[in-house]
Each structure stands twice: as C-alpha cells, then as structure tokens.
Amino acid sequence: MARVEIKGLRKEFEGTVAVEGLNLSIKDKEFVVLLGPSGCGKTTTLRCVAGLEDADAGEIYIGDQLVNELDPKDRNVAMVFQSYALYPHMTVYGNMAFPLENARVAEREINERVNRTARLLQIEALLSRKPAQLSGGQRQRVALGRAIVREPSVFLMDEPLSNLDAQLRVHMRAELKRLQKDLGVTTIYVTHDQVEAMTMADRVALMNKGVLQQCEPPRIMYDRPVNKFCASFIGSPPINLIPCDVRDGGTLDAGDFHIPIPEQLVGPLQESSADGVFLGIRPQDLHVSHEGVPDASGVVVYRFPSSSVPAEVYTTEPLGDATILDLKVGDKLLKALVAATFEGDAGTKVVIGFPPERIHLFDRGSGRAIG
C-alpha cells in the first residue's frame, strides 16, 4: 500500500497546457476523486501517475519512490478504464489471469488469486464466459477484478462507471466505495460527475483548466468553496450567484433587492479589496414562505426579517421528493429547493429569506471567496 505525492506536475500537448503546477498528496488507503469539467486535465494527471504520459515538469512519488523514470509496469499501479478494455477472445478467467501470467506468477497462485477475487466481486459463475456474453455491469466487475488480482499499491480509475445505466451506476458506486475500503488500496478516481465524486471520495480534488482549485472532503467542498468556480461546480441545482454592489460597507445591493451583509462577512469584506461581489446562496438554503401571513397580533413576521425579499413563482419543477422553484425577483431568476408539499404555481407571491449564515460572497473580479 502507498501514498502518492504529486509535486509541481506540468504537462503540455503541442501548445495546450493540460496540467499546470499540480501539487497533491494522497494518503495511504485514501480515495481521492479528480473532478472537473471536460478537458480540465484529470485524465492527463492520471496517465502521468500511471506512466502512460511523461511529465514535462514535476515529480511523482508512489510510496517513497520517485517514479518519473519508471515504466508503467514497474509502478505497481492498476488502471481501470471507462472502456474496460477486456480481451474479447479470452474468458473472464483468462482476462483476470492475464496480468499475472505476464508477471510470471506461478499458475497455482494465479488460480487462487483469480478465484478469490471472483468471489469478492461475485462473478465466480461467470469465469468461463467471454466478455460478449456479459452485461455492462458484469464487464465492469471483470475490469475491476483484473485490477484487483494484481494486488497493486494504487488503483487508478478513469470514469469506470460511465458506461453503465443510471441505476446500475448508483449501485456500483456504493459497491466500489465499500470494496476500496475493504481492500485498503490507495485510489485515484477520475470523473466529471460531481455526485459521483461527492458520494465516493474521502477527498475531492476539483480542477479547472489544468489547475487544481480545491482539495477537501466532500462536506467542506460544499460548505466552504474557495472560489466561484468551486461553488458553482458542486451542488445540484447549482448555487445562485447574484452580482451585487456593496453600499456603505453594510448593504448588498443587487439592484432588485437589498440585504444586509451578514455579520461574519463584514470584516473579511472590508479587508478584501473587492469592488463588487457575487452573493452566493444554494437553492437548498433559500427560505421560501407565502407572503403576508400575519402572526396572532396581526403583524407579518418573517423568519429572516432584515433579509427577506418579495418574489414571484416563475415556474415549478417537481422532482417527486422535493420541488425546484424558479423565483422571479425583479428581473432575476433564483432557484430554491423546497418540500414537495409546497403549494404554489406560476404567479404565486412568496417571500424569500436569505439565512445570513448560509450566504457566500465572492470577489466579482477574482472570483475568490470572501470570509
């Protein structure tokens, strides 16, 4: 088992910088997911660790060994691809045994390791079949099995679930997460699917344009994004981002509405040199209530009295267990996630409250989080 240390990794393809200045320390047994939009450099990073690409600069350590100059076969890593890359003319047994035969492992041990892995993955009954006789989920297990039998120090997985249908993907992501913990093998896993990343990872490493933006456990990625890109990439529906001017050091002016700057952000905002900001609020955090419901004494009381604004339901998107409301505030549209029992259709007048402790601010120029 091994830690993986990536220091100052850079990789360029004919003028395209795929990865720039990447520093990432992955602990022994840890499950780190490289996440980011298409073309952000995830696969290139994984291929550099595997030795399938040469780094232009930087160092890669597996365990205590600098592996930059080592052949892929000598790095003790096993890769699982999206395409599975199974040999069609070989049986499942043959596919799983192949890497061990190549490594000249004794036949008896091959037999034992393949059977043990097949038991673990519950594919014993499939050992004599060819890949064409398997379902997508079974092929995926065989591909995993072929990586597991090698007992590598590190698993490198590139979108291994993306060829499966949605239901099987959800099932396999839980299985894979459990398997990784049971085997205790350090794993780097590439995906562009933020839900997959959030549900599986010990830590999510979010990349954009070849540059690592943030690497934290899923909950911190969600609660404390370091910039506007991280805030909008993680979370579904995506976070609402509203451009605001800062007035008199105490008010956020969105044009269509004003709310006070949350107390905890006043100091950091003053310290930043931000001219304008984006107010970020997740759809799950917006508080939506029906307008004008008076309390016993006839006074209309809002839960967030100083940061509530009138709005109108523009459209509703029922999900079954919850509903997404698209809310119109002046000419702005905000999304809120509310209980499925929420009553109100297009045109319904509501009041939306911004819980001060759930507000994020981002520098409008640099996109960096404030506070």
Ligand code: ATP
């Ligand atoms: P995806 O999710 O679409 O696979 P990714 O985040 O894995 O994307 P990479 O495949 O690492 O991204 O690609 C990063 C950048 O490097 C892209 O601009 C891509 O076009 C470029 N690139 C990758 N491999 C090569 C190559 N062999 N030759 C030229 N350019 C390449």
